[in-house]
Amino acid sequence: MDGLTIQQAAQTTGWSPRMLRYVEDAGLIEPLRSAAGYRLYGPAELQRLRTLRALLAEFDIGLTDVGFAQRLRRDPALRTAVDHWFAAAPRRPENVPAADWLRWEQDKHQRLLNANAHLAPLDAHSTKPIKETA
Amino acid sequence: MDGLTIQQAAQTTGWSPRMLRYVEDAGLIEPLRSAAGYRLYGPAELQRLRTLRALLAEFDIGLTDVGFAQRLRRDPALRTAVDHWFAAAPRRPENVPAADWLRWEQDKHQRLLNANAHLAPLDAHSTKPIKETA
DNA sequence: AAAACCTTAGCACGAGCGTGTCAAGGTTGA
DNA sequence: TCAACCTTGACACGCTCGTGCTAAGGTTTT
CATH class of the missing domain: 1.10.1660.10 (Multidrug-efflux Transporter Regulator; Chain: A; Domain 2)
Structure with a gap:
């Protein structure tokens, strides 16, 4: 052996x-x-x-965390899905690709009207709230 | 509101x-x-x-998995540590970029020393352990 | 002011994680 | 052969996750 x-x-x-x-x-x-x-x-x-x-x-x-990291790099679908979710994150645009940043800027006005000023770049269509507490 | x-x-x-x-x-x-x-x-x-x-x-x-993914991208130290661990994976060098693989081999000795430094008090060079069941 | 919300803090509880330990049985080497 | 190791499978137990619910107390709206 x-x-x-x-x-x-x-x-x-x-x-x-x-x-x-x-x-x-x-x-x-x-x-x-x-x-x-x-x-x-x-x-x-x-x-x-x-x-x-x-x-x-x-x-x-934990071991499960490392296990998840492994899954992240073995499963491209999962990887991109997670990436995508974070890409829409409400964080400072520092690390946001130019294209996304542009779209973010474009939607800014809309977002401001709706509410949350500095939060998140994501196509917020299908967002027809119940009854905006305005 | x-x-x-x-x-x-x-x-x-x-x-x-x-x-x-x-x-x-x-x-x-x-x-x-x-x-x-x-x-x-x-x-x-x-x-x-x-x-x-x-x-x-x-x-x-789970939520905790996504939470960990978030930690991974917010904490560079964690990110590189995990990356490093996987980079040393015992997988066939097939899917490892040639350059990385090469560097891995080169750093082997150094890594061994480092790891042993802050780890189990047990002695360690893996290549001459207790009693290789040969 | 009362109804209908909201807040935080907590108990409860099943499911999964991290770990030890024991059981029944195969392998190895002196 | 026999001790000492290995294998898988399982029970157990404390801890965290995911979730609901209740309690005590502010806020909004009518």
Whole structure:
């Protein structure tokens, strides 16, 4: 067998064997298997396990968060959908592409009339409110 | 007052007033407030609330996931840390830009040192561990 | 001033996360 | 062969997420 067994890997990385399996279930770090099905952790996996630990600790995030980040970069549809949602964000136009910014400016008047001045660039059609409390 | 109150906004967007407050707590969509502190939802917010609903439903993700995505794009340190982690992914170098892969190999040693520095007190060079089950 | 809103703060509760531990059974190596 | 490891599966438990509901108290509108 070539590589560390789960218990050995646990010792060098600081994770528990249980968590190593959990991390694998989460889709992050999946070690190779021996013929008999034993998990075999190589240097690369060990390294990744350590940095993963550091990542979680340093930013106080969860495995599921990293899992989501992974999904974000594996699923283009999700990625673009999320990007799109944030693109319409009500934040300062600093990081908004020129084209969007232009549209934002164009719609400004409309938005001001409706209400929220400095908030959000998004085609606000289909916005026929119930009874604008005016 | 200019804008929809929380209940009106709830009706047009399909969220409950409770959830609208929750979404606000999550840091996504924060409506303006009236002088008395009433939440005022404008067209932009309403639109964003609707698309958010669609986003969650379509990809079966949670508010916290979107919250994390937001954190990812607001916190550059987190962003690069996560990027870095995935960049070192044990995937076939197929989908890794040649340049990055090369640099990764070059930095390997340095990364190992760094990681070991602020991590598990256990010793570490992965290539000469406890007892390679060979 | 009373009805109908709004605010924050809290309890409750099922579902999922992060983790340990135990059980039943296969693998490895001395 | 036998101890020591591995595998999957499951129960358990505390914590957070998503959600509703109630309470105590301001605001708006009629």
